[in-house]
Amino acid sequence: MRLHQAVYGAAAGHALLVASDEGLAGQFRSVAWRTDLPQTCPAGVEWVPFFRLIRESGWLMLVHTRRDVAANRGGMVLSRAAFIPLADVELLGDLRPLAAVLESPWSEGERLEPIELGASLDLEKAVEASQGAVAIATALGAHGPRPIVIRQGQGQGLEEAMFELWHRAPQEYRNKLTFGLSFGPDDVHELAVVCTPEALISRWLPAQVIDLLTPIKAGAHAATILDSPAETSVRDFAKQAGLRLDSPVAVAVALQAFDLWRQQGTPDDDILLLRMLIDASDKSAAAEAVKLVATKRVLASAAHWTVDNVKAMRNLDFAGLPEAPMLSSGVKLWVKDRATSVNADGLQEVLAAWNSGKPTPMWLAAVEAGFRAASEVKTIHKRGFEAVWQLLKLEAAQASRLLSLLNPAHEKHLLGVVDDSVATDVADALVPGLFAKGWWQLGGVLLARSCAPLGAAEAALAVSPGSKAATQALLAGALSKANDIELVNVAISVQDPHVTKMAAHACVRTPSVLKRFDWKRFEWFLLFKQAFDLSPAVVYALPDCKAGLGETIAAQMAVESLWAVVATTPLANLVEVSERERAWNLIPIPHAAKILDATARGWLDRFERGDQRLASVEPCLAAVIVAIVKRRSYLIDVLQRSPAAFLLYLDDFCFESDREVYEFLVDLSHSALRLNEAAAKAVGQLINRNQWRDAARDAKDLLNVRTDLNPLYRECYRLLGFVDMLWVSYKIGLSPPLTKDEAWDAFEAEAAALYPSGPWHDELWSRCGGDPGDLSNEGSGRASWHRCIRGLRNGLAPGAEAVLHEMSNQYRYNYTLRQLQQQSFWR
Numbered sequence: 001m002r003l004h005q006a007v008y009g010a011a012a013g014h015a016l017l018v019a020s021d022e023g024l025a026g027q028f029r030s031v032a033w034r035t036d037l038p039q040t041c042p043a044g045v046e047w048v049p050f051f052r053l054i055r056e057s058g059w060l061m062l063v064h065t066r067r068d069v070a071a072n073r074g075g076m077v078l079s080r081a082a083f084i085p086l087a088d089v090e091l092l093g094d095l096r097p098l099a100a101v102l103e104s105p106w107s108e109g110e111r112l113e114p115i116e117l118g119a120s121l122d123l124e125k126a127v128e129a130s131q132g133a134v135a136i137a138t139a140l141g142a143h144g145p146r147p148i149v150i151r152q153g154q155g156q157g158l159e160e161a162m163f164e165l166w167h168r169a170p171q172e173y174r175n176k177l178t179f180g181l182s183f184g185p186d187d188v189h190e191l192a193v194v195c196t197p198e199a200l201i202s203r204w205l206p207a208q209v210i211d212l213l214t215p216i217k218a219g220a221h222a223a224t225i226l227d228s229p230a231e232t233s234v235r236d237f238a239k240q241a242g243l244r245l246d247s248p249v250a251v252a253v254a255l256q257a258f259d260l261w262r263q264q265g266t267p268d269d270d271i272l273l274l275r276m277l278i279d280a281s282d283k284s285a286a287a288e289a290v291k292l293v294a295t296k297r298v299l300a301s302a303a304h305w306t307v308d309n310v311k312a313m314r315n316l317d318f319a320g321l322p323e324a325p326m327l328s329s330g331v332k333l334w335v336k337d338r339a340t341s342v343n344a345d346g347l348q349e350v351l352a353a354w355n356s357g358k359p360t361p362m363w364l365a366a367v368e369a370g371f372r373a374a375s376e377v378k379t380i381h382k383r384g385f386e387a388v389w390q391l392l393k394l395e396a397a398q399a400s401r402l403l404s405l406l407n408p409a410h411e412k413h414l415l416g417v418v419d420d421s422v423a424t425d426v427a428d429a430l431v432p433g434l435f436a437k438g439w440w441q442l443g444g445v446l447l448a449r450s451c452a453p454l455g456a457a458e459a460a461l462a463v464s465p466g467s468k469a470a471t472q473a474l475l476a477g478a479l480s481k482a483n484d485i486e487l488v489n490v491a492i493s494v495q496d497p498h499v500t501k502m503a504a505h506a507c508v509r510t511p512s513v514l515k516r517f518d519w520k521r522f523e524w525f526l527l528f529k530q531a532f533d534l535s536p537a538v539v540y541a542l543p544d545c546k547a548g549l550g551e552t553i554a555a556q557m558a559v560e561s562l563w564a565v566v567a568t569t570p571l572a573n574l575v576e577v578s579e580r581e582r583a584w585n586l587i588p589i590p591h592a593a594k595i596l597d598a599t600a601r602g603w604l605d606r607f608e609r610g611d612q613r614l615a616s617v618e619p620c621l622a623a624v625i626v627a628i629v630k631r632r633s634y635l636i637d638v639l640q641r642s643p644a645a646f647l648l649y650l651d652d653f654c655f656e657s658d659r660e661v662y663e664f665l666v667d668l669s670h671s672a673l674r675l676n677e678a679a680a681k682a683v684g685q686l687i688n689r690n691q692w693r694d695a696a697r698d699a700k701d702l703l704n705v706r707t708d709l710n711p712l713y714r715e716c717y718r719l720l721g722f723v724d725m726l727w728v729s730y731k732i733g734l735s736p737p738l739t740k741d742e743a744w745d746a747f748e749a750e751a752a753a754l755y756p757s758g759p760w761h762d763e764l765w766s767r768c769g770g771d772p773g774d775l776s777n778e779g780s781g782r783a784s785w786h787r788c789i790r791g792l793r794n795g796l797a798p799g800a801e802a803v804l805h806e807m808s809n810q811y812r813y814n815y816t817l818r819q820l821q822q823q824s825f826w827r
Helices: 022-028 086-091 096-103 131-141 158-168 171-176 198-203 220-226 235-241 248-261 267-280 285-300 307-312 324-340 347-356 361-376 382-394 396-403 410-415 424-436 440-448 453-463 468-478 484-494 497-509 511-516 522-534 536-541 545-554 560-567 589-608 619-629 634-641 643-652 658-669 677-690 693-698 700-704 707-719 722-731 740-754 761-767 781-793 800-810 815-821
Strands: 002-011 014-020 050-056 059-067 077-085 148-151 179-181 193-196
Touching (some): 059 086, 059 096, 131 148, 158 179, 193 198, 248 267, 267 285, 267 307, 307 324, 324 382, 347 382, 347 396, 424 440, 453 468, 468 497, 484 522, 497 511, 511 536, 522 536, 522 560, 589 619, 589 643, 700 722, 707 722, 722 740, 740 800, 781 800, 800 815
Antiparallel strands (some): 050 059
């Protein structure tokens, strides 16, 4: 091994190059030299030469320092150093040959040559380590303040112990074994061990100072560094497991791994061992074999893993292990089992680790796969969702990752486990993520459980989901804790159609909420309309509608939406509303007709009870009332629902023409209704008073099937023609009230109707005994009958009575002929 050397001196705190071999001269200027020691020792301290092993700018330097007492140096401190490249440190098995070169005499001007050493990795060493080496190795393995401090001149001294330690220590450990003389903590730079004069020992903490003279038994850590043959040394295991013993910490890890390896441990121990091997061992075949055994030990206990075991594997980088799929499957099955059973203990903690995203990718994938596997078979237990909810609360600000683990079907399950009361900051943090996921109802529920109903509704409406279904779900959640009164208050405040619909259902459930109805606010009317559409009975819950609508009119409320509600509900009947007359100029035109119609019908209801008279009604309403009454069949409906009111209608709304009377009588004939005697008589008197002959004539045939009209015709039958009068009088059982001339006119008219060709029609004249020669057949049949009747009145044989008798025999059911036969003047 070829090492460079140099000599330098300290002056004014700087290193001055005195000499170096040629190979080092070009690099010396780039090295950040430090002397670290004053030129003179502190008072009371005797100067002695010493060695230092320090690390500086890519080199490990073994330095021998002495005081140059030559006159021309003035007592300068000179140091002779050997430069060991850090890459070659592990190849240098012994520092003592190098130290011997550096201690050898050197004079200024003498040429320095590179140091040639024979490198060996297997140098012989004593079976037993010295007491000093054991003490230092033990101190290096302890957890205490650094550096380790040794009294100068104690026993064999620091240098001998450190040279031995270097010789015995693992190759990779050597670059940690820096040491040297120090006069106090201020001049220590990365030295592991220092020696200090006895006079200066007080400058160090008592815990830093060790005694090389007190016998001490090497523990496992020291034995490993010193390569003692004791059973406590783990060098063979470390070599087999590919563990580098390059620091006190690495030695401690190897010791712990060895203890776990040789004992039958718990799942915690097995996982810890595997973690150590994965983190610290190399990729050699022997090391991989050890890791495989450790992995199988972990897998053997998979059925008994606790949450701590699963969490212990979250940073275990087992991706390169042959058994990695099985480890991953074990984690997956553990998560699935916890998610699908009542025993969800630990699920929250594992999901919390997963949510952080910090564990290894394979562990994260396994946890996610386990939870999704439970989701796919739809077997996640309520306890599993409780764990998810608790975690969402705890990590609300970082909930987006956890929400990504949940599918759309999970919303309804989370709804079942959400707390009755949720902190506002938690809801504020969670709601945006829930909305982004499309979980509108759950987001609304969190709003409901974190603030008052009005605030929840306003926050929900501010989001404005795109679809109607989403909006409904959101508002249903946001108002899920509101009682019916609160629902109505919110609906009136926010004026949203979805909220109004919900409040309408509240009105149906609890009609008493309408007792607070404000007749001067159109919002209340809109709410009432929706409630009325659901259940018309809610109208009875309104407080004093008559007085209320009076307030609306008095307040000059002309809002179209308000009157639209009035027009389509029973409120449209303003008949008993105060200041009704003012309403007709207030109501918007599109709704005036409906409200007038409803009010008119309300007025007619009261009229039928005898409480109203048409003379007292304002003109616009009176016109509508009259129009209703004049509609065909209206009086038929009156007879059906209120027969006693019929006479009232005849008084205030009498028929205006015989056509109206006739239509009424025809409509009556098509119904099963019957006029009572008073009503029939009143109609007859009305016909007679107005001389409505057409009505009397056209409706006479109704007497064939309507005996209830007899009182009517008793009053007006005289308006009929002679024939009809005879027929009607016969039907109603009255004697024919005809004069002699009227009787002969009736005889002529009936004869012409029955025998249109004249008296010889059907041989009538000859059948009744008349002489055909007495008649003239000139002209029409009616003219012939006129001459014949005149002859009969003048005594022409066979006489009027014979002719009537023969006509009656032929037309047995002709009531006119029967009535004429009853007349006495034929005889």
